[in-house]
Amino acid sequence: MMINENEINIARHCISYAVEHGADAARVSMNKSVMDGYNLLNGELDKVTHSADRSIYLYIFAEGRYGTFSTNRLEKDELESFILKAIEMVRMLGEDECRCLPDPARTEPAAKTGRELDLYDEGYESSNAEKRLAKAHSISLYGKTEACDGYEIISEECEYSESEDDNYLIDSQGFEGRHTETMYYCFAEVTIKAVDGCKYSGYWWEAAQKEADLDCRQCAAKALDKAVRQIGPRKRRSGNYRMVVDNSVASRLLSPIISALNASAIQQKMSFLDGSLDRKIFPEGMTLMDMARTPGKSGSRLFDTEGVATNDCPIIENGRICQYFVSTYMSKKMDIPPTVEDLSRPVLKPYLRDGDLSSEEKGVSLQPLLRRCGNGILVTGFNGGNCNPVTGDFSFGIEGFAFSRGKITHPVREMLITGNIIDLWNNLIAAGDDYRPSARWQIGTLAFENVSFSA
Helix, strand or coil: CCCCHHHHHHHHHHHHHHHHCCCCEEEEEEEEEEEEEEEEECCEEEEEEEEEEEEEEEEEEECCEEEEEEECCCCHHHHHHHHHHHHHHHCCCCCCCCCCCCCHHHECCCCCCCCCCCCCCCCHHHCCHHHHHHHHHHHCCCCCCCCECCEEEEEEEEEEEEEEEEEEEEECCCCEEEEEEEEEEEEEEEEEEECCCCEEEEEEEEEECCHHHCCCCCHHHHHHHHHHCCCCCCCCCCEEEEEEECCCCCHHHHHHHHHHCEHHHHHCCCCCCCCCECCECCCCCCCEEECCCCCCCCCCCCECCCCEECCCEEEEECCEECCCECCHHHHHHHCCCCCCCCCCCEEECCEECCCCHHHCCCCCCHHHHHHHHCCEEEEEEEEEEEECCCCCEEEEEEEEEEEECCEEEEEEEEEEEEEEHHHHHHCEEEECCCCCCCCCCECCCEEEEEEEEEC
């Protein structure tokens, strides 16, 4: 299913044909992907999915104008006609002198095979339906567990999938790059009914670039545990509490910051971090890295969608904003230096506001942070809500557990946390080093003080 040499030659032909017939510059992105999924319901095969996708995107720059077009037809004659019509349509658009290809010196020269970052499992092609189905059944625990006092399992959904993605990018300035990866994924959601008739559900997922790195066996057990722990929620008074956020959902509180660092949001006056570049906005010691070129890790890539080379660099260093995400277009539009279009693989470095990281023998993880915080609320899930991109004010529904003296006491539900994202992060007590290996966003358990909870 991989992009073959003939298809690469077709992409090259599209570039030369577009330039020969009126385009000042052009970029072509070709993608092929395939996914096989097996879904179980209550331990029985419920659905089998096979999806294959092929697409080619053309980015045409002509007479100071720009347009994007896509098709899944790769026959040369059809593509030539498609390109001529695309150029004709671009000429009908309004001029935009800021549209251009990136400086060739900024593009990535080393992405030749697509496998430089070790994201492709060579055993993918030898997989088969029988093997995938067996993997799906290995997730399920329906009918395999003993009856338990206090609840019964009423449904279980499991999914196992394998996918392959291949992208080839070329432009009229000579850039050619390729990115290839595989992904193995498992998921389980378990719903239970307690003795009082109330129903609770929990889910868990795991993912890996290589099959050998994916362990499906505990997926449903962890989903069941999350459901069982919700039994017997109690009301909690509104007030300001210390808040610990589980590493499985901690990225929700970082994503508004990432969005606010996008140059397009800043240019449109839709960012609460407008004017923050090179300023200390967050607490001393808070450091967020983009580890874009880490071999074998989800989210790693050598180039962005423009072909611009990525690099391992700080986004926030000791509380100071180090860079915005500035595409070539936004660089011209705002007259600021370009960077990369967006974040690849964020890593929030471990942090302790009042302590020495080296003294934490067992690392900065959930249980040590509960003990450090003493009393408060552990957030294990977010239920809706939003963050105002202009002001940074947020309101998120949460679920989780109250804890006292470092130990969980009871579940809580139907609570809101409100405040301002900048203020929240300036109340950061600690950021853990307990990253989930399967996650693209490497954010450990977080702890904050003085967070406003509404019952």
